[in-house]
Each structure stands twice: as C-alpha cells, then as structure tokens.
Amino acid sequence: MVNLSWLQTFCTLVETGHFTRTAEKLAMTQPGVSQQIRKLEQHFGQNLLQREGKRFRLTDAGEQVYRQGRQSLAQLSQLEQSLATDDPYQGHCRLASPGSLGLKLYPLLLEQLVSHPGLSLDYRFAPNDGIERDLSERRLDLALMTRPSALAELRCEPFASEQLLLVTPSHCHEVDWPTLQSLGFVGHPDGEHHARLLLGANFPQFEQDDPLPLRAFSNNIGTILAPVARGLGFTVLPANAVQAFAPQSALRIHPLPNPVEETVYRVQRRYQALPKRFELLLETMAGALMPAQHPI
Secondary structure, three states: OOOHHHHHHHHHHHHHOOHHHHHHHOOOOHHHHHHHHHHHHHHHOOOOEEEEOOEEEEOHHHHHHHHHHHHHHHHHHHHHHHHHHOOOOOEEEEEEEOHHHHHHHHHHHHHHHHHOOOEEEEEEEOOHHHHHHHHHOOOOOEEEEOOOOOOOOEEEEEEEEEEEEEEEEOOOOOOOHHHHHHHOEEEOOOHHHHHHHHHHHHOHHHHOOOOOOEEEEOOOOOOOOHHHHOOOOEEEEEHHHHHOOOOHHHEEEEOOOOOOEEEEEEEEEOOOOOOOHHHHHHHHHHHHHOOOOOOO
16 A cells, blocks of 8 residues: 555655755655655655656656546545535435335435435335345445344434334224234235234234235335225234325224334444434434324
C-alpha cells in the first residue's frame, strides 16, 4: 500500500513545479520533500522524475502516478468532508420491513424525501428471512422485523407493536371453530406464524385439529385480502395491512377474547453506527407506529 503522505508530497511537487515551494506549502523542509519523493520511487521501483539541475520533468511512470494519485487523493478528501459533515438531510438510506409495515410507512417516508431533496431511499418489502439475509450481507442499513434475529452479527431491539386481526368476509357476523373450518384459510408468507399466535391464543382446537384447509395463497401484501373479500376464506393479518385494503365494507374484523400484538424489532448490524440521516426516518416510523390505532 502506497504511503499517502508521500503521494500527497509528489502531487504537490508536480503542481508547484518546485521543491522549495512544495516544502513551504506542506510546512516541510526541502530535504524532507526530496526524501519522500525517493521513498515513493523506491516503492514503485522506478524513477518518477527526470531531474535536470534544479528543474525536473515527469517520466511516463511519473505521469501515471500523478494522474491516479490526484484522483485518489480527491476521492479521499471528498470522503473526509462527507464523514465530517454527516448532514442529517443528505444521503442514501437502505431500509426494509415486512409488507404490512411498509404499507403504512413507505408513503410517510416519501413525504420526507419531498421535504428534503438531498435524501434518497431504497425501501424493500420483504419477509423476515429475506431482511435478515440482506442485513447480514450488507445490502441494507436498517430494517424492521416482526421477530428477533438469530444472527449474532445483528442487533435487535423492540421498536413498536402491531395487533394481529382475524378477518373474514363481511357476511360472517360471528366466528367459532366450525365456522373457520368451513371458510378455510387464506395463506400468505407469515400466515402460519400469525395464525399460530392469534388462533392458538383464542381457539383451543387450533392445536388439536388437523390444519385448516387452505383456500387461497398470495405472497403480495396488497392482494392477500382479495379472496377474503370475495367470500373465499378468512385470514390473520397485522392491522396495518387490513387498514390498507379497499373496500373495507367487504371485510369483517372480529374482536377476540385474547388480543395478540406482534412485536416489531429495529434491526441493524451490531457494530454499525448509522449516519444522522437515519434519525429523521426513525422518528417518522416511530411516530407512525407508536401508539398504534387498531380498528376493533
């Protein structure tokens, strides 16, 4: 690895064209400048300057080192300025959440982009497993998950909660276990997990009987309730996903004796310090999710 101090001295010498002026500009002695140039030549194993008395000209190798060196030093300077500034309203943010949360949060985050043109956003709707993998592989900076991560390199902390709702077609005024069996289940990627949490807490038969018959399945958060609205079954979904569906008149949400809330976790890589621009997004998401308002 080339010594950046030597490279800076060399580029400054090329630009001033004089050893004495270079020494003055860098607060060095003239022998110190000459020594660093020799060390740089030794590093590359060839002459970078063709000396002609007190003057010099660049060799072909010197031309290449100067062009690349100046570019590299400029990039490092830009990086230092960016890190020193850490503008809370500038930069790119990579986030993800399960779809039900995304339906609520994504429009609100877009409003922040409208207010702050220096921000840009990559927001992904994904299941917990995919989010966990993308965080681990550094394709995301921050995410919300509805279960704690099992990976040691990720840090999780409770952030909010989302109520799980039992949703049937609007013609079902009351629900009991035989009614649910008759309707059948509308599945989705987290359907088994949600059903186990909510139905297991309210219907003793859930753990005893055979699995509920599957009437339909969708992995698109916006279409999971479409079969329910057509009378093809029931499902269990977080409140935000239910609220986003239209027409609401085609659905019926059933209060249950034992309500269940799913914890929402804030997840990021354990030793990563997030830039200040994420503070605005976290405040926006927290304001949207806490306290949650549920339509039951």
